[in-house]
Amino acid sequence: MSSETNFNISSLGANTFSSPINLSKTTGDKIFNFVEEHDRILADVSLESFNTCIENKTSPACLEKAGPREKLFFDSKKTTAAIVSCGGLCPGINNVIRGLVMALHYFYGVKRILGVQYGYEGLIPENGHEFIDLVPDKVKDIHEFGGTILGSSRGAQSVEKMVDSLVKNKIDLLFTIGGDGTLKGANAIGDEIEKRGLDISIIGIPKTIDNDIDLIDKSFGFETSFDVASPIIRDAHNEATGAFNGISIVKLMGRDSGFIAASTAIAMPVVNFVFVPEMDFQLEGENGFLEALKKRLNQKRHAVIVVAEGAGQHLFGEDSKTYTDASGNIIHQDIGLLLKHRIKAYFDAEDMKCTIKYIDPSYIIRSAPANANDSLFCNRLAYHAVHGAMAGKTKFVVGRLNNKFVYLPILKVVNKRKKINMEGEFWFSVLQSTGQPFTM
């Protein structure tokens, strides 16, 4: 196996311009060195994987190291950049936008930076969303705010029309901040650009509050998400202890992967049960959740349950007739409400009094400003995105792997979600923290 070659980044062509950043090429002069094209970061840090490579005489899986290059593809004085944010809100988008603008403006002297409004919609002229001029003065305070100053939207747009718009507006670099769909769109834009033989670089900054980008350490906004969720868990605990057999259910984000729910539970160890999409579980039966919950209440008289929105989808089949609402499928799909109904029904049948509170803080988390560690992370991500873009790399995303910033081809991170390894140390930490049964 030579997985290394799989991670090669597309490039627009030969780099002929010298970087305006005065960095070094020698070690020991106390000045940062330009990153070399062959610098790589190992993907797997276990000795076992090292030894396997030795035995099999294979190269280890590696990712390209991010950072400023000595030679640039773009002439920074004549470059136009554009920034677009797509999909749902996530803490840190404004930090990324600010970081991109500052890096383009101050490091490279790129003075024409356009903000595309309302996601990919803003690249379709028919929608009438004007570009915003992004200058340092416009963005200097936006890191204090959640949301995105550019607005956002969901859904795909015509790739051809978007490329037409890039061409018409003389855009050289398009920074796309978005999730799986956005990145697939970015890649398609990159393919169309390639087909037309254009010199436009497409860069992805992966945004998923769920932290489910494959291969990389973490996505921006994720740490803020469970930082904001934590006091809500404290509130839920107050509600639970405030009533006899008090039960609080908190639904958190996590469509396919339960990182937020699981991290929140370890961070706030008053959580007694966590449900994530990666997990099978049964409500009924001797080893089922409801029995475990009853046991917990009889011991402690209160319980806090955290559930990822995508957990327990297997339960809806059996329940689909019972819990419908006028709009059709809302209750069907709300695992928090399903749990609430099922818990209530169970304890009613047991003639055991309980009080259930259901908390769904979704937007309160999504629209929060980034915390300090995420702000730091967003800035560094943005800087590296700019360095890669100016070097003419395209159809790539910027990320962090084993604490190092790396570039990956967009295609390597789409279509596949990072999931919690249910046999890994992280999930074991969850089980240790909650004390919930290993299997339910």
Next chain:
Amino acid sequence: MSSETNFNISSLGANTFSSPINLSKTTGDKIFNFVEEHDRILADVSLESFNTCIENKTSPACLEKAGPREKLFFDSKKTTAAIVSCGGLCPGINNVIRGLVMALHYFYGVKRILGVQYGYEGLIPENGHEFIDLVPDKVKDIHEFGGTILGSSRGAQSVEKMVDSLVKNKIDLLFTIGGDGTLKGANAIGDEIEKRGLDISIIGIPKTIDNDIDLIDKSFGFETSFDVASPIIRDAHNEATGAFNGISIVKLMGRDSGFIAASTAIAMPVVNFVFVPEMDFQLEGENGFLEALKKRLNQKRHAVIVVAEGAGQHLFGEDSKTYTDASGNIIHQDIGLLLKHRIKAYFDAEDMKCTIKYIDPSYIIRSAPANANDSLFCNRLAYHAVHGAMAGKTKFVVGRLNNKFVYLPILKVVNKRKKINMEGEFWFSVLQSTGQPFTM
């Protein structure tokens, strides 16, 4: 009119014990003076009302001034106190409990203080909820936590059984922390005690996050409620600006009175529309809300709406068939969801694209810890409750009027809710802040 006499507080009898607090009776010695039984606070501060009294030769409406009395009814060394918290959570309950315990223990030397668990249920022995010994060490850190360390419950219990329990446990003072129902219960307990000729004092500390206690300036927890709501409005604003024609609806507490929604709107002036229970409004029509919202969107492309849970109940009649769900009346009664559905239907019909986010932070607000001004207020309320109780007053609540602490008969504050005066300066401030039409 001599409304003054109407506010007389019931008393258990003659005060024969000297207060253990070393206060003064003379002004100028830099030591606080005992409060005299005849000290009164004017209810109305307008010159107009003053002049009316002069003209009509009537006494002005007055409330009894709270504070430590020189002579006590109870022998503090032999006194047993009990504390019970009832109803929904509200920021500050633990602060009040802490303040009561500290004042009883340190000011008066009352060493036997019982915590009644899970509201009035805890006074019914059949429920098996044991009393908790409340000593300074047990309560010293609880002001940092929302909720109530005693637990709570809703609903009435047998007054006779509760009085039996007080007698059996030799309880001399019962401090009840609760809302309208709790206070009525407290008064009924007081009546039964009177009937039996017992020397037990019943004290109410009014708890209503809605701030709808009649006559008094404010209830504890109310200021915290809109302090906690404010960043949620900021989040809602982020969600609204994050989408083209983005609309955020935030539902806040306020069953009969809209103080929280209205205060939040002034505190966070990004709110564009507020709906409170005191307010009539129409959705449809030229001057209706939906038309005003459309105008707003066409100007600014986003809107934030705050709605008190009890607002717009007149709208449910016409809609009752349209928006039902499996559980029966949930959607029926949720004005936030109704607004969401009606807004969506309206803009669909207008073929105008919009994105609506609905945020319902209820428990996140109710279970928060008290902010600094509420903590301060809770402590002073608790101290004054103890002073009144030790003086043998009964069937009274403690409150604040025109920035002075006062005692009122429980009967004066139950059955009638304080409401926003729709012709008053406060509501006019809301209209000024939001810019919403004076009538819709």
Next chain:
Amino acid sequence: MSSETNFNISSLGANTFSSPINLSKTTGDKIFNFVEEHDRILADVSLESFNTCIENKTSPACLEKAGPREKLFFDSKKTTAAIVSCGGLCPGINNVIRGLVMALHYFYGVKRILGVQYGYEGLIPENGHEFIDLVPDKVKDIHEFGGTILGSSRGAQSVEKMVDSLVKNKIDLLFTIGGDGTLKGANAIGDEIEKRGLDISIIGIPKTIDNDIDLIDKSFGFETSFDVASPIIRDAHNEATGAFNGISIVKLMGRDSGFIAASTAIAMPVVNFVFVPEMDFQLEGENGFLEALKKRLNQKRHAVIVVAEGAGQHLFGEDSKTYTDASGNIIHQDIGLLLKHRIKAYFDAEDMKCTIKYIDPSYIIRSAPANANDSLFCNRLAYHAVHGAMAGKTKFVVGRLNNKFVYLPILKVVNKRKKINMEGEFWFSVLQSTGQPFTM
């Protein structure tokens, strides 16, 4: 005594323009009524003071009620306003600026609003500080930020030059946000305007984080100050309990009045000793502070001390030689450092081990954004300031008395500080909360 007349507000002349705000003159139509010129609020709410007036046949002390007038002095379409902020930072300045701009722009249609930069310095052309155009878009988000977008400065400027500047720039209304010195300056500007027979209104919005404005309930920013100070007290408590005989000293604002220190202490009842400027106390001797502190440590092994910056100035005489530093008078005047040194010296002499931590959070508090209740208060203050200004009132401040907004002549609130009444209920609350000896 007819103190009422003393509170009359100066006016520029007859009001001839109709207010553009569509308010009412009749009660019961659910629309706010214009405030009448004769509406007054009683200053004293005790029954005793009422009875004294009756007996002596005197008028009670009253303040003019704030609010929109039916007739205006200024023609709102042709009016130019200016806003200046002076002195040290205080939470809420930006909220006031925002409120003023929004009220002028949206309620009255005043479109030319100038922001004066860096305090009164900005009114002296030689300093070269340009005016800033204040439009809604410029100020819409500033309530999220502490500080002042206009900048500030300390110190007096030439009154004549400032009036020249007002005239030259056709400014009709000057809103000054500042403390005692600023307000005296504003009054002097008003006097000079009167002397020259100009139609310019000068309005003061009193700013003092110390809450020491005489007569009124509270000044803006004050509640935020002890809200921000409270977690710092929690930190100080952590430091104190984290060491054997751990002592934390927190110095808070309060040059002449100790409201912040005292309020913080009640809000955070882990404070064991408070020192305020209004208070006499001795360090040494049997009943002195150091003996009381020793007793506390021997009982609990930790103590938290809060000291207002202006407290204990009488102690510096004796110490002036001992604690000097290179810059001259810094340590001389720092009561927190003095306490630290004296406590250390005392326990060293007693051969009693202790650990002292000193925390001086000054700017962290001053520059914080306003909390929700202060934001609400700032907005309402600003609205009332504008209503009074448009009605041609001048040389007045806006404030709140007994929960009602009022106008007062500037001269009534300068030169005299509100102080804590050491025999009043508020200070008694402090003593109850801390448990410190009544006299030390």
Next chain:
Amino acid sequence: MSSETNFNISSLGANTFSSPINLSKTTGDKIFNFVEEHDRILADVSLESFNTCIENKTSPACLEKAGPREKLFFDSKKTTAAIVSCGGLCPGINNVIRGLVMALHYFYGVKRILGVQYGYEGLIPENGHEFIDLVPDKVKDIHEFGGTILGSSRGAQSVEKMVDSLVKNKIDLLFTIGGDGTLKGANAIGDEIEKRGLDISIIGIPKTIDNDIDLIDKSFGFETSFDVASPIIRDAHNEATGAFNGISIVKLMGRDSGFIAASTAIAMPVVNFVFVPEMDFQLEGENGFLEALKKRLNQKRHAVIVVAEGAGQHLFGEDSKTYTDASGNIIHQDIGLLLKHRIKAYFDAEDMKCTIKYIDPSYIIRSAPANANDSLFCNRLAYHAVHGAMAGKTKFVVGRLNNKFVYLPILKVVNKRKKINMEGEFWFSVLQSTGQPFTM
């Protein structure tokens, strides 16, 4: 080179007891596997280092993987554990204590857990500090609080006496939470135990808010430190912009390493200059800091400076006579005050007006509660510390390397501080964020 062997952990002897935790030994059964003794994590993740190993046929540097072992040295039913916290406060100590107690109690059934009070002092009987019984009920809420419930102290104690105390109290496991000095002490205790042939395990949980533990990713509390520092930077920025040529200096922790100052600066990009101990810089001269500051002020009229407490020590020689105070060396060593004085002197000489504010938030940061990511980290650290201890490992610390939890010999992390690589990507991020000159 075979650096791998250098990282071997000491062990008390053969492990003969089966773990009470029901884990797995096979992959694919959805149950976490016991960690094998030979599991290792690579220290260096660059491809370059991998290739060097291949070429030189050396083993890569590796650390032992942390986690539960199948066989234990200690019989969990008969084990006694003790926990001690030493040195200055740091966010997360209580989280670690809670995690240790919960893991010992619930995972392994260790019921006798002693809390040692006031650091190593608590292991010297003469000091009279009693042990505290640590049970789940005692620690369940302590994660909400900063500080340490056990108290702390600084300084060394007699190793012999401490070991005597461990023996006398039948302590089998001693968990020490502390910095460099504490860990050296722990190792010395371990050596003495070895000398006496005792079966007592000594475990270190490295605590340094400065994040200067060598080899590992990060230490607990560090992320919280710059999370708490960030709003203080926002305040400093408000103070700076609030005055003409306003300059704010914020001193942050960082005796030998500037990670907090540097991370704060990237997280809050309003910082314009950062000084860290790793950095040489000059104040005077054409390329010195003061000239750069002047340039900044002339462009923007405000500046925010962050300085680590250990930065610029080379400047004190020349200044030592100028800035002394009564206590001797305080001002001498305070780089923040030195900068303040030097800046003032410089602009005075230039006749350029400026306003300087100095903020020193030290204890406010040290005593804060851990944020969510640190809470999560503390729990996992504590769990792994317990797993290693029960397996009979001794004289080791638990840490994280390349996102994996590892065990290291204590001796590998003491005596050498991790420092910012001034040629590395992290420091380059700081320079990019602040825009300060690469060299001053």
